[in-house]
Amino acid sequence: MLLRKTYIVLIFSILLIACKSHSEVQLPSNPKGFNLLSEYKLFEGLLSDLKPVKGVIPYDINNPLFSDYAEKARFIWMPEGKTASPNEDGSIQYPDGTILVKNFFFTHENKRQIVETRLLIKFKSKWEVYPYVWNKEQTDAEIKNAGALVPVTFTHLKKEISFKYSVPNKFQCKNCHNADNVLLPIGPKIAQLNKLFPYNSGTINQLDYWEEIGYLDYHRSPETPIMTSWENTNINIEQRAKAYLDGNCAHCHNPKGSASTSGLFLQFTELNPMRWGICKTPVAAGRGSGGKTFDISPQHPEESILLYRMKSDDPGVMMPEIGRKLVHQEAVDLIYNWIKNMEETPCN
Amino acid sequence: MKSTFFYILIIVVVNFSACKPKAGKDLLVSDDFQNAIQERLVNAQDGEIIELPEGNFQLTQTLFIEGVNNVTIKGQGIDKTFLSFKNQEEGSEGFNISNVKNFSMSDFTIEDAKGDNIKIKSADGLVLKNINSRWTDGAKESNGAYGLYPVESKDVLVEDCEVSYASDAGIYVGQSVNVVVRRCYTHHNVAGIEIENCINSDVYENRTINNTGGILVFDLPDLPLSNGRNSRIFNNEIQENNHKNFAPKGNIVATVPPGTGIIVLATDSVDIFNNKIINQKSVGIAIASYQLLQKPYNDSTYGPYSSAISIRDNQISTNKLIVDMSTDLGKLLFAVYRLPMDIIYDGIADPNLLDDNGILKDGHQICIRNNGDQIKFGNLNAAKIDNLKDILKYSSTDITPFDCSFKGITGKKTPIQ
Numbered sequence: 001m002l003l004r005k006t007y008i009v010l011i012f013s014i015l016l017i018a019c020k021s022h023s024e025v026q027l028p029s030n031p032k033g034f035n036l037l038s039e040y041k042l043f044e045g046l047l048s049d050l051k052p053v054k055g056v057i058p059y060d061i062n063n064p065l066f067s068d069y070a071e072k073a074r075f076i077w078m079p080e081g082k083t084a085s086p087n088e089d090g091s092i093q094y095p096d097g098t099i100l101v102k103n104f105f106f107t108h109e110n111k112r113q114i115v116e117t118r119l120l121i122k123f124k125s126k127w128e129v130y131p132y133v134w135n136k137e138q139t140d141a142e143i144k145n146a147g148a149l150v151p152v153t154f155t156h157l158k159k160e161i162s163f164k165y166s167v168p169n170k171f172q173c174k175n176c177h178n179a180d181n182v183l184l185p186i187g188p189k190i191a192q193l194n195k196l197f198p199y200n201s202g203t204i205n206q207l208d209y210w211e212e213i214g215y216l217d218y219h220r221s222p223e224t225p226i227m228t229s230w231e232n233t234n235i236n237i238e239q240r241a242k243a244y245l246d247g248n249c250a251h252c253h254n255p256k257g258s259a260s261t262s263g264l265f266l267q268f269t270e271l272n273p274m275r276w277g278i279c280k281t282p283v284a285a286g287r288g289s290g291g292k293t294f295d296i297s298p299q300h301p302e303e304s305i306l307l308y309r310m311k312s313d314d315p316g317v318m319m320p321e322i323g324r325k326l327v328h329q330e331a332v333d334l335i336y337n338w339i340k341n342m343e344e345t346p347c348n
Numbered sequence: 349m350k351s352t353f354f355y356i357l358i359i360v361v362v363n364f365s366a367c368k369p370k371a372g373k374d375l376l377v378s379d380d381f382q383n384a385i386q387e388r389l390v391n392a393q394d395g396e397i398i399e400l401p402e403g404n405f406q407l408t409q410t411l412f413i414e415g416v417n418n419v420t421i422k423g424q425g426i427d428k429t430f431l432s433f434k435n436q437e438e439g440s441e442g443f444n445i446s447n448v449k450n451f452s453m454s455d456f457t458i459e460d461a462k463g464d465n466i467k468i469k470s471a472d473g474l475v476l477k478n479i480n481s482r483w484t485d486g487a488k489e490s491n492g493a494y495g496l497y498p499v500e501s502k503d504v505l506v507e508d509c510e511v512s513y514a515s516d517a518g519i520y521v522g523q524s525v526n527v528v529v530r531r532c533y534t535h536h537n538v539a540g541i542e543i544e545n546c547i548n549s550d551v552y553e554n555r556t557i558n559n560t561g562g563i564l565v566f567d568l569p570d571l572p573l574s575n576g577r578n579s580r581i582f583n584n585e586i587q588e589n590n591h592k593n594f595a596p597k598g599n600i601v602a603t604v605p606p607g608t609g610i611i612v613l614a615t616d617s618v619d620i621f622n623n624k625i626i627n628q629k630s631v632g633i634a635i636a637s638y639q640l641l642q643k644p645y646n647d648s649t650y651g652p653y654s655s656a657i658s659i660r661d662n663q664i665s666t667n668k669l670i671v672d673m674s675t676d677l678g679k680l681l682f683a684v685y686r687l688p689m690d691i692i693y694d695g696i697a698d699p700n701l702l703d704d705n706g707i708l709k710d711g712h713q714i715c716i717r718n719n720g721d722q723i724k725f726g727n728l729n730a731a732k733i734d735n736l737k738d739i740l741k742y743s744s745t746d747i748t749p750f751d752c753s754f755k756g757i758t759g760k761k762t763p764i765q
Binding site: 145146147149164166169171172175181255258260261279280281282284285286287288290291293314317318322325348 | 386387389390409410412413415437438440446461462463464469470489490491492497499500516520522570572596598600642643
């Protein structure tokens with residue numbers, strides 16, 4: 001009997017080992033990346049179910065970027081035994097081999113259409129981007145370094161919306177993921193990750209979970225910053241507005257970003273009101289100015305260039321320039337009310 | 349797919365063999381070309397020459413290139429390779445280029461981007477040569493802002509280009525170091541050529557004709573690279589820049605009066621010589637401080653004054669009789685002078701650079717010499733007035749305090765081949 005048990009255990013062990021080696025995440029051997037998303041073996045079962053294999057951890061962030069109302073499913077994977085550590089500025093130093101996975105999908109008539117999956121992979125201390133575009137059958141996604149346009153229909157607030165969703169090309173990725181011309185992740189930073197997440201094993205804070213599984217060398221304290229979410233209606237409107245601009249604009253509009261030339265800096269931490277647009281005249285806005293004089297004219301949202309460009313879907317006017325085709329109405333309302341309710345500051 | 353392959357084939361063939369395909373004049377409207385060319389740019393290797401084939405190509409999205417070294421993008425000639433963004437659906441620029449080293453573009457025509465036709469940010473070594481950049485629907489406020497727009501770059505050469513109908517500046521070099529703009533022809537733009545917040549620039553042998561303003565040398569506040577300086581403007585032909593100002597309001601060039609030859613705004617060390625400045629209806633050369641625009645700024649490091657300006661040996665004349673009054677500055681000029689003037693100085697100097705007699709110290713003067721005997725000069729003396737109504741009281745036409753000269757303005761520092 002005992003012998004038989006041993007055999008069974010042995011057989012099971014062999015099976016387990018076989019399974020494990022089968023489901024192990026694959027890192028491409030060179031920075032070109034795999035041609036197909038499936039080759040990374042990040043998910044098991046039907047690929048479009050996005051059911052992560054062991055070690056691929058779902059996560060969420062406090063203040064996400066608007067991407068034409070796309071829903072997002074984010075995951076992270078690190079090679080076994082590797083750990084990330086926080087930098088002083090609240091960003092995170094990830095180990096080589098880290099894969100950040102961001103799936104973009106839309107829901108229409110209760111059916112999910114995954115449009116693209118963006119991977120950020122760290123090779124030899126350098127992040128590389130990989131845009132994968134899903135096929136119609138939703139069986140796999142193929143790398144499209146030059147980007148793509150994908151027709152999409154979805155429902156938002158009971159309204160059906162059809163448009164051409166734009167998958168960014170490799171260079172466009174860097175347009176936003178850019179600090180002094182170095183490509184960096186935007187989302188997964190300490191303050192952004194500091195929130196609860198409903199894991200299969202229970203709902204706990206993401207930073208605690210990452211620490212527990214050895215992904216992050218960091219112990220959360222009550223002082224750990226929490227990124228403000230623009231959707232949080234319990235905080236004042238200025239905080240919400242600045243959180244929105246931080247999450248949606250500041251990756252370019254900061255002194256090291258792609259929009260450094262504008263002098264308009266929209267990080268949450270910027271303290272100089274003119275830097276974030278109050279009574280600031282544009283530098284190279286062209287017809288993006290809409291005939292208005294100031295980026296933000298306090299109490300006069302209709303006279304503020306910043307809002308004018310958020311409300312536009314004309315490629316020569318709209319902001320952000322890339323990653324958006326639709327108007328984010330909820331944000332337009334927020335910024336409108338923020339400017340409308342500012343203290344009066346005559347600009348001239 | 350078949351046609352994608354066809355276009356890739358064209359590009360490859362043009363690139364690697366001397367035999368050129370016969371491309372017709374047909375308009376090639378196709379997502380495939382868009383994809384093929386963007387794919388080609390994405391896969392560009394350092395040191396490559398990417399040739400654009402002959403033909404008329406309609407593009408619907410911005411073309412991007414980033415992070416490459418020693419790459420050249422070359423068409424078959426300005427009358428052979430046409431890139432049109434008339435039906436642009438996405439992105440604002442025609443080309444959006446960033447973070448490149450020793451990058452060059454030449455020999456094609458680019459048209460009708462929604463925003464700038466060619467924007468290049470963070471180039472270390474840039475050549476734009478023999479490019480025609482234009483908007484084809486006349487002078488409209490809805491045209492894109494800049495025809496050629498290098499910014500935050502180093503060692504920039506723009507030569508033998510033609511730029512027209514930009515709703516801001518035809519050629520706009522911003523926040524860059526070591527800049528040459530030469531032998532270009534700019535017309536029907538709001539500003540022909542604008543040098544903004546640059547250090548060490550030479551602008552010469554250009555023709556700027558029928559813009560609102562010919563050549564602008566500006567220094568603007570609240571920007572990462574401020575206090576632009578050391579610029580030479582010489583041997584240019586600046587004629588009939590009397591076009592209606594069609595810039596969207598809110599942009600600084602919207603304040604430029606039609607009929608302006610050269611404006612130096614808030615910039616230090618500018619040498620303007622041997623230019624032909626003919627038939628502007630407002631002013632040949634204007635030297636101004638940022639205060640004159642009455643716009644707010646918040647930049648403690650910014651110097652809003654123009655100083656160390658030399659204007660010498662230019663030929664300035666006009667046959668126009670009345671100053672254009674379609675802008676506030678034009679109205680001001682009209683109120684004071686009625687007639688178009690050859691040279692105007694706003695008289696607002698940096699108080700820290702004045703001697704006890706209220707005159708700019710050596711090396712910081714405004715020097716105006718040998719620009720013809722009949723020169724019509726006006727000094728607004730605006731520093732002395734609190735209320736614009738008093739402007740007539742202090743304005744003067746006495747040029748003698750400005751009869752001086754100084755050396756040391758060197759323009760670009762690195763030699764250009």
